[in-house]
Amino acid sequence: MSTVARSAPLRDCEAPAPPRVARLSGRWYAVAWTPVLLLVPVVAAAQRLDVLQLLAVLLLGAVHITTAIIGRRAGARRLTEALVAVAVLMVIAYQLLWDEHQVFLYPLLALTMAVGVHRRLAPGLISGIALSGAVAAGLTSARLADALVFAVITYMAGFSAVLIDWLSRTTVQLAAAREHLARSAVAEERARFSRDLHDLLGHSLSVIVVKAQAVRRFAATDPAATAEHARGIEEIGRNALEEVREAVAGYREVVLADELDSARSTLRDGGVRTEVRGTRTVLPPQIDRLFAWTVREGVTNILRHSPARSCTIRVELASGVATLEIIDDGRPAGPTAEGATAPTGSGLAGLRERAERLGGVLAADHEAGGFRLGVSAPVTGMRSGT
Secondary structure (H helix, E strand, C coil): CCCCCCCCCCCCCCCCCCCHHHHCCHHHHHHHCHHHHHHHHHHHHHHHCCHHHHHHHHHHHHHHHHHHHHCCCCCCHHHHHHHHHHHHHHHHHHHHHCCCCHHHHHHHHHHHHHHHCCCCCHHHHHHHHHHHHHHHHHHHHCCHHHHHHHHHHHHHHHHHHHHHHHHHHHHHHHHHHHHHHHHHHHHHHHHHHHHHHHHHHHHHHHHHHHHHHHHHHHCCCCHHHHHHHHHHHHHHHHHHHHHHHHHHHCCCCCCHHHHHHHHHHHHHHCCCEEEEECCCCCCCHHHHHHHHHHHHHHHHHHHHHCCCCEEEEEEEEECCEEEEEEEECCCCCCCCCCCCECCCCHHHHHHHHHHHHCCCEEEEEEECCEEEEEEEEECCCCCCCC
16 A cells, blocks of 8 residues: 555535435435326327326326325325325226226326325235236236236336335435434543543642742742742643643544544444454554544544445555555545545644644545545654554
8 A cells, every 4th residue: 555645635524415316205206207107198198189088197197296295294194195095096987987008007006105105004005006906907918927017017116116215214314323423422522622621731720820829929038949939830831731732632542443443333333334454553652643533533524524335444554654544435525536635624634733743744535436534654663563
């Protein structure tokens, strides 16, 4: 694996909403099939100049579209179920009057049932209409093949709408679960940061106050003691500042091995398959902390900003350079070209600065069908594991 050769801004954008197609339920699928299934009956009625048949087909289409549009809305179940009953009666009357176009009207009726009745009742009703239509078609043509084709077409039409509706709801639920996981991670990090600041600054500020009081007492009578206490205040202030910087950078309690284990668990809970390579690579403490923080930020970005389903995390030490790469298959939203850099993210700018302080570079760019976050830093006198 090649080392990161260039620095690029990180992806830090708004959490994407589910794709529009994922938010379209089965009712829109049912509406889309209406002109296809009614084309032949409409053309046949027009060619015969049969106004009554044409009006019957158009009215059936209107009932179907109305049922699909208002289907699943709160408080509309009784209305849609009544419309389904009307559609059934209309199909029966159509067959009694004209006895044709069953192969188009029965699938349309199955779609109406799929979006107009309760989800638990839809499979049974669709199976019933498919079976009854197949029996009728078989008796009419005296051919088993016709009956089977009729049953399959009707059954698949209705169950396709049911399946699409289920997938749409599942997609929305998964997006909500992923956002919940991301928010939980942020909340946990805020709690950790609050605890660290309390532990770090509480004692240091108390000591500074005591020494400042001593300086005020001895300022006029004991210059040597005053200078000593002042040096103590300076030293305590420097130590507290360094500890705060470490806490802000995530250096305290952040270890690469722990973050890799956490990444596996967190991404698995978020529905992202994760592969980690190079877990036995031994790194200097500074680089280990840098990589640990990079993994934490990368995982958070995947959960919040990426529709990824799989992720690979690689840690490698070769030719005196340590490299970490996080590659996911989440396609960027919009027409982003392969190799294009991601937009600058204000929340992760400090990570890039810390990499540069170690003589390293950070890269974040779009790969073919995904996103790559990488960081590399020079290492001397270290060894690597497999």
